Amino acid sequence: MIDTLALAVALPLLGAIGATxxxxxxxxLSLVAGLATTAAALALTVEVALDGVQRSDFGGWGAPLGIALQADGLSVALLAMSNLVTLAATFYSAEYFGDKAVRRHFWPLWMLLWASLNGLFIAADLFNIYVALELLGLAAVALAALTGTRDAVSASLRYLLASLLGAITYLLGVTLLYGAYGTLDLGLLADAITSGPVAWGALTLMIGGLLIKTALFPMHFWLPPAHGNAPAPVSAALSALVVKVSFYLILRLWFDLFGPIVTPAAANLLGILGAAAILWGSWQAVMAERLKLMAAYSTVAQIGYLFLFFPVIASLEPSPARDDLIGAMVLFALSHGFAKAALFLAAGHIQQCAGHDRIDDLAGTVQRLPATSFVIALAGVALIGLPLSGAFTAKWLLLSGAIAAGQWWWVLVVLAGTLLAAGYIFRMLGKVFGFQETPYACITAVRSEVPALLLATTATLVLGLAANPLWFLLGFGDLR
Known part of the structure; x- marks a missing residue:
């Protein structure tokens, strides 16, 4: 029997070795490894959907001695999104890089990033999560600095410091748990953990470290410059996936490991930080002068929405309504991942053709790059949360849950953030779809626009019109 859990990590690692x-x-080599990795991830998703949780203990050694990989509905939902986005960005990258020296460094780092992402989604113990976090951070920082410009290198160094700080803080929490319970396996720890100073200290350190990596306000200081100055496919992976995997780990620890000891006060703190992220990030996106910088600040805001779910979920007992909110949170993460990757790929295409990404000087884009302009419009629909997008369904369920729980203040935050998102998206579209008598010349290959188009379509039509399979994958039955 083929072990798809192992293949999801081994194949991109082999691709990285081959590219080196x-x-x-x-x-x-990277294209073949990417296609095979995506096929393994999708096969694993089907296995989980049909047969439930999948687990592999390497070398025949089970917990607490062995290294284990495990996949359930939550992990494979984000794993499938991550692999589809990375595959699209891989095909886009085939046309993007012209410098041979940059290409030589890009592909090994890119495949290492891919392997680290997959490893984090299916890791079954806290130490292997730490190892994969470090590999992911180092690969992401190196990729962000590939252009070699002063701004990119400076932003990458700041990113490196933030990444190391987050990883070390997380590791301190892991050390506390190991000293108290003698195991790092998530399943064994979930059964053993009890409320007390050790558990609370570990919760604070581990979640705090991951919040730095997720760039939740006010720990977002590193994200806009790093994402705004990286090459377009790297920016797409950083905004759509790298910060998303840190959020996934927070979600996993919050509900599966520390569920018995978390309090409504802690959930409300995350909600407050999320609200601040929405308002601050959206306003900075409105004021941004560059397209990629606007997309980066938009990521800060969109991350904030994910944390608004925590206080609303915490106010509910286990019920179908609570399940719907968890499903909506995952749906929002998926929708943002596809949409933001599409937006960054489109922004990179415009930057290559026009020689810049200044928003005020984008008039004539629709005349020269109609497909790319359409991608930006589709991605904008998902980022605002307009009907037909997955984000619309997720926001609707969030608003309904907040009203039912009597937490109306979150409704005001969502509405304000949506209006600000409409402001920066329509400001951008007004320029992109503006007419210019002598638009910039650009010769473009259709295949370089297809990946972004597929991602944007998934974020809007696919996730917006067909969310029910996600609910079944998560084990919640039907979307009510």
């Missing part, structure tokens, strides 16, 4: 040993063949 044979740099002249790095592109075809």
């Amino acid at each position: 040993l044979w740099p002249r063949r790095s592109l075809p």
Whole structure:
């Protein structure tokens, strides 16, 4: 029997090794490894949907001695999104990089990033999560600095410091748990953990470290410059996936490990930080002068929405309504991942053709790049949360849950954030779809626009019109 859990991590690692040993063949090797990795991830998703939780103990050694990988509905939902986005960005990258030296460094780092992402989604113990977090951070920082410009290197160094701080803080929490319980397996810890100073200290350190990596306000200081100055496919992966995997880990720890000891006060604190992220990030996006910088600040805001779910969920007992809110939170994360990746890929295409990404100087884009302009419009629909998008369904369930729980203040935050999102998206679209008598010349290959178009379509039509499979995958039955 083929172990799809192992393949999801091993295949991109083999791709990274192959791209390092044979740099002249790095592109075809990476494309083949990427296709095989995505196929393994999708096969794993089908296995979980049909047979339930999948687990592999390597070397025949089970917990607490062995290294284990485990996949359930939550992990494979985000794993599938991550692999589809990374695959699209991989095909986009085949046309994006012109410098041979940059290509030589890009592909090994890119495949290492891919392997780290997959490993984090299916890791079953806290130490392997730490190892994968470090690999992910180092690969992401190196990729963000590939352009070699002063701004990119400076932003990447700041990103590196934030990433290391987050990882070390997380590791301190892991150390507390190991000293108290003698195991790092998530399942064994969930059964053993009890309320007390050790558990609370570990919760604070581990969640705090991951919040730095997730760039939740006010710990977002590193994200806009790093994402705004990285190459377009790297920006897409950073905003759509790298911060999303940190959020996934928070979600996993919050509900599966620390569920018995978390309090409504802690959930409300996350909600307050999320609200601040929405308002601050959206306003900075409105004021941004560059398209990629606007998209980066939009990521700060969109992350905030995910944390608004925590206080509303905490106010509910286990019920179908609570399940719907958890499903809506995952749906929002998926929708944002596809939409933000599409937006960054489109922004990179415009930057290559026009030579800049200044929003005020984008008039004529629709005349030269109609498909890319359409991608930006579709991604904008999802980021605002307009009907037909997955984000609309997620926001609707969030608003309904907040009203039912009597937490009306979150409704005001969501409405204000949505209006601000409409402001920066329509400001951008007004320029992109503006007419120019002598638009900039650009010769473009259709295949370089297809990946972004597929991602934007998924964020709007697919997730907006077909959310029920996600609810079944998460084990919640039907979307009510």
